[in-house]
Amino acid sequence: MRHPDQPYHHGDLRAALLERAAEQLRTGSPADLSLRRLARDLGVSHAAPSRHFPDRRAFLAALAASGWQRLDAGLAAADPGPDAGLRSRVLALGRAYVRFATSESALLELMSAGKATGEATGGGTGGAPHAADAVSGPARVVLDAQRRGEVVPGDPETLATALWAGLHGVAALSVSGALPGADVDRLLERTVDALLDGLRPR
């Protein structure tokens, strides 16, 4: 059943499975992912994936974790740094998040669902990366801005989470497709304006 010119061991099947799955998520929902199909695509037997992931849930969790890592990296790369204006800095984060959400909507769905449905965090040191890491972007921004007096005092973590909530909401809405495209950026701008300056007149 095996191709003779293929080495018996794949090399890094675990990474290959995650990569291929992330690829397929760009054209399908998480429910359509099949371990057997992935194994077939990679030229490996249907039971091979079980050597790297105890079950399907664990595989999806690992996939979600890699998604959080990529989102975190994307946000960090988009951050123009403390010298940019507060508004443009927050906007940059928001645009990076929206870009991720629209280009990897199924992956984001998986990442969010993982949190919602339990996903035994299993204690111990060095847990998997998750939402908390992504909030580090807004956290940096809030801390810098508070230091300059550009943001009201108060627990920076809570304020950063509030900021994150706003950006997350825009990203989530942008995925729905209900917004006519170019309006997404307008919505992002208005949301950031509301978060920074408030909906009430000044």
Added chain:
Amino acid sequence: MRHPDQPYHHGDLRAALLERAAEQLRTGSPADLSLRRLARDLGVSHAAPSRHFPDRRAFLAALAASGWQRLDAGLAAADPGPDAGLRSRVLALGRAYVRFATSESALLELMSAGKATGEATGGGTGGAPHAADAVSGPARVVLDAQRRGEVVPGDPETLATALWAGLHGVAALSVSGALPGADVDRLLERTVDALLDGLRPR
């Protein structure tokens, strides 16, 4: 194979399936839902559900639609009306949303995922209820507040969506369980404060 004292026709199998499924979503993820299992639980053959839903996706879509209806109703019921202060009105909406999100997290996951993964909206009149309906809550609030000059002028729909994005973000984060419970309400308050008064000092 049939129980003789059971009537051949169920009466309203479609509604029963949706109800039972919503029940099971309170203790499991959407992926765990099985049409065959639901049919078994309702004492009906495994193919009966297909008379009411062409396939599993359609069933989940109907389930999500019923979720949007319930969320919309919950928000409308929680609205204290235009005479309450703006802040307390928005807070009431937010608390209702968070309550729904935490008590029906799997259903909300399904509702959000449905939007993300396409869910052929199939045009035509009177489409299924969805996110747009839920935004009607914030829309009313923004309109009333603008009329009183308590909210800056501007396209009310966009402002309402910005407000909704903030509330949605808090609800999404509250589901993750990363927040220590009582902190959820604190986060909601801070987020509403940010949305209304802004993070910048006044």
Added chain:
DNA sequence: AGTGAATGTAGTCGCTGCCAACAATGTGTG
């Protein structure tokens, strides 16, 4: 009374995730 639409049943197919038994390869120790 009779006919066709709705609704439910039984059986089958291919696919899936999971499990157990076995095979090939890598690694470290005598």
Added chain:
DNA sequence: CACACATTGTTGGCAGCGACTACATTCACT
């Protein structure tokens, strides 16, 4: 260098699932 053992992959089998087909029962309307 040989040999034991952990790691990684293979084959085969099982039960559950969604989808399809053919058939049965009941309902609604004429």
